[in-house]
Amino acid sequence: MDASLAAAAAAARKARLAFLRVMKKPDTAFAALMSAAAMLPIIALPVSSHAQSLEPATPTAILPPGATMGMRVLYYKESGGRMKVTEPVLWLKTPVADDWELSLSGTLDIVSGASPEIVSNRTGKPVQILSGASGAITDRRTAGDVAIKRKFGDHTFSVTRSMSSEDDYTSYAAGANATFDFNERNTTLALGVGKSNDRVRSTIDATLNAHRDTRDYLLGVTQILDRNTLIQTNLTRSIGTGYYNDPYRLTQSLIRNGAFASINLFQDVRPASRAQWAWLTRFKRALPEQKAVITAEYRYFTDDWGIRAHTVYGSWLQTVNDIWKWEIGLRYYSQRQANFYRPEILSLPGPVITSSDQRLASFGALEPSVKAIVQLSDALSLDCGISLYRQQGNWKIGGGSPSFQPLRAVMVNTGLVYRF
């Protein structure tokens, strides 16, 4: 082996080991992700053909053809001085050997602002009181996941591991997924199982350290309908047990009993289990004459908390030329409330299971979006999308919760993708 190549390889090994030693100390999800990333053979090395020639060695990133990597940043801001989230994500997907593929991603969530924590009817009707009155929330979440996929002819098998950590919540999840192509590869059947073991804590109650364990199952079919059209339908089942309460949330209710009135505080208490079904069907059709792709999605959701939800999404992606594309989309969501959702409690004793969390109320949401995609070079593309998200009680099909307070948010989502 050429001396310079050997030296470079030794330096790379040393750097990788040093990095692993550093990352071993903090036992966090992000550290585990970075440790996994350090094992990737992406250290710049001279390509081997140069080792035999007299030409000077050229450092080359040796991610193989077919690999993609990217970065994405979401900026989310609610109006009225409520939550603000900045979320950068780094991701990588690469073939690592014949028939093997490795995917990695790391996420950082920075959350700040005020969150609704108390719903009070002292003024005559239930209103949300934001945490900002007593001090704004700041939280930071790190998350990472690793997936390894192996191809077996027309079939694939993959395993995933995900970790997420924040001040008051930790989640470790794992999954196994398989796909089977048949019908001359016109049909793909997908099967998946997953589990998540979560820990719920609280920054205001040091004694809280409860578990929430979930199992997920997926059955999906993707079908080629014609040379321009695809359809996919997925059914997922999620069964969870453990702590679902929101430890920060309270319902403050003025209760009248004859001539007497009292102010009462009720903790947020939810059932200790949750079983959900989601059925998602997606459709894509290319329109070659218009140089466009249309997408349509519908999801039906139901669970044993009494929630029923419909989600509809449609988009039009237009290719302008070799460099520019734009996309417009519209998403509509409608939800029926959980059967224990109560924005106020009017008599004593109060119910054992009750929550005033508006996310469990009846409401509808609408989100128009627009996105521009620019191909900066053969390998590099940049996209930037903006959407306006709005929730309102009377946007639910058949009418929503009367005391629902509208929510408005803007989302800006920017991504960079590099293809090797």
Next chain:
Amino acid sequence: MRTRSMMVLLIVTTLAGLAGCANVEPAQRGTLARPEMQFDFDAANAKINDQTYASKEAASGGRVTGGGGCGCT
């Protein structure tokens, strides 16, 4: 129970409909192989969106298994 029966009926109908679709030869799949024709081609984008909606709405699911949760406020 009625909802569950309706779901099963709809799913069986959908699957039966898909099974009867015409075949497309590999040489005719140029358009279908394009990135914009892939469901969740940009997995990071799908994940960010799913997590945002899951923190503001009660419904989730339909896409993947093995994803972690969060204590989203």
